[in-house]
Amino acid sequence: KEKVEITKEQQALMKVIADAYNRHQIPQDVAKKLLQDQYSAEENFLLLTEMATSQVQVLVEFTKNIPGFLSLNHEDQIALLKGSAVEAMFLRSAQVFSKKMPNGHNEVLEDRIRRSGISEEFMTPMFNFYKSIGVLHMVQEEQALLTAITILTPDRPYVKDQQAVERLQEPMLDLLRKLCVLQHPQKPQYFACLLGRLTELRTLNYYHAEMLTSWRMNDHKFTPLLCEIWDVE
Numbered sequence: 001k002e003k004v005e006i007t008k009e010q011q012a013l014m015k016v017i018a019d020a021y022n023r024h025q026i027p028q029d030v031a032k033k034l035l036q037d038q039y040s041a042e043e044n045f046l047l048l049t050e051m052a053t054s055q056v057q058v059l060v061e062f063t064k065n066i067p068g069f070l071s072l073n074h075e076d077q078i079a080l081l082k083g084s085a086v087e088a089m090f091l092r093s094a095q096v097f098s099k100k101m102p103n104g105h106n107e108v109l110e111d112r113i114r115r116s117g118i119s120e121e122f123m124t125p126m127f128n129f130y131k132s133i134g135v136l137h138m139v140q141e142e143q144a145l146l147t148a149i150t151i152l153t154p155d156r157p158y159v160k161d162q163q164a165v166e167r168l169q170e171p172m173l174d175l176l177r178k179l180c181v182l183q184h185p186q187k188p189q190y191f192a193c194l195l196g197r198l199t200e201l202r203t204l205n206y207y208h209a210e211m212l213t214s215w216r217m218n219d220h221k222f223t224p225l226l227c228e229i230w231d232v233e
C-alpha cells in the first residue's frame with residue numbers, strides 16, 4: 001500500500017487555498033435576504049441575480065489568491081475566469097445546498113431557484129448535480145481545491161498559454177489526490193469521483209447558456225458584471 005505523504009510545500013499550498021476559500025463568502029446580508037423578501041418569480045430572479053453577482057465578486061477575489069494566477073498572461077486570466085465562472089458557481093451553490101444552511105435556508109433557496117423562471121428541463125440536471133455533490137460530503141479543503149482546479153482548466157476557450165495553466169493545475173490535482181486518500185481511506189475511488197463531477201459540471205455550462213437565453217427572451221435583465229462574465233447583451 002503506497003504511503004501517501006503531504007509535503008511541506010503542499011501543506012503551504014493547501015493553507016493558502018483553504019484560507020482564500022473561507023475568507024471569500026457571500027456577505028451575510030445578501031444570504032439573509034433569502035428568507036426576507038417576497039416570493040414572486042420577479043423577486044426571486046432579482047434575488048438570485050444579486051447572489052450571482054456577489055458570487056462572481058467572491059470568485060474573482062478567491063482566484064486572485066491562487067498562487068501563480070496573477071503571473072499568468074492577463075488575457076488568459078480573463079479567459080480562465082469567464083470560462084470557469086458558471087462551473088465554479090454551480091460548485092459553490094451545490095456545496096451551499098449540501099452543507100445544510102441554517103434554519104431552512106435550503107428549502108427556501110431551492111424554492112426560489114425553482115420559481116425564478118428557469119424551465120423544468122434545466123431544473124433536473126441542476127438539482128441532480130446538487131445531489132451528486134451532496135452525497136460526497138466534501139471537506140472544505142476538497143471544495144476549495146476542486147474550485148481552484150476548475151478555474152485552472154487549461155482548455156478553456158481563448159486561453160493562449162495552456163502549458164502555463166497546466167503547470168498551476170497539476171500541483172493542485174496532486175494535492176487533491178493525496179487529500180482524498182488521507183480523508184477517505186475507505187473510498188479508494190473518491191478522487192476519481194471528484195474528477196467525474198468536473199465532467200458533469202461542464203455539461204451544466206450548456207444548460208446554463210440555454211437558461212440565460214430563455215431568461216433574456218422573457219426580457220430579464222442582468223447586472224453589468226454578469227453581462228461581462230457571461231457575454232450577454
Ligand SMILES: Cc1cc(OCc2c(-c3c(Cl)cncc3Cl)noc2C(C)C)ccc1-c1ccc2c(C(=O)O)cn(C)c2c1
Binds near residue numbers: 030116
Ligand atoms: C444559490 C446561488 C445561486 C446563484 O446564481 C443564481 C443564478 C444562476 C445559477 C443557479 Cl440558479 C444555480 N447555480 C449556479 C448559478 Cl450561476 N444562474 O443564473 C442566476 C441568476 C443570474 C438568476 C449564485 C450564488 C448562489 C449562492 C452561492 C453561495 C451562497 C452562500 C454561501 O457561500 O454561504 C449562501 N448563499 C445563500 C449562497 C448562494
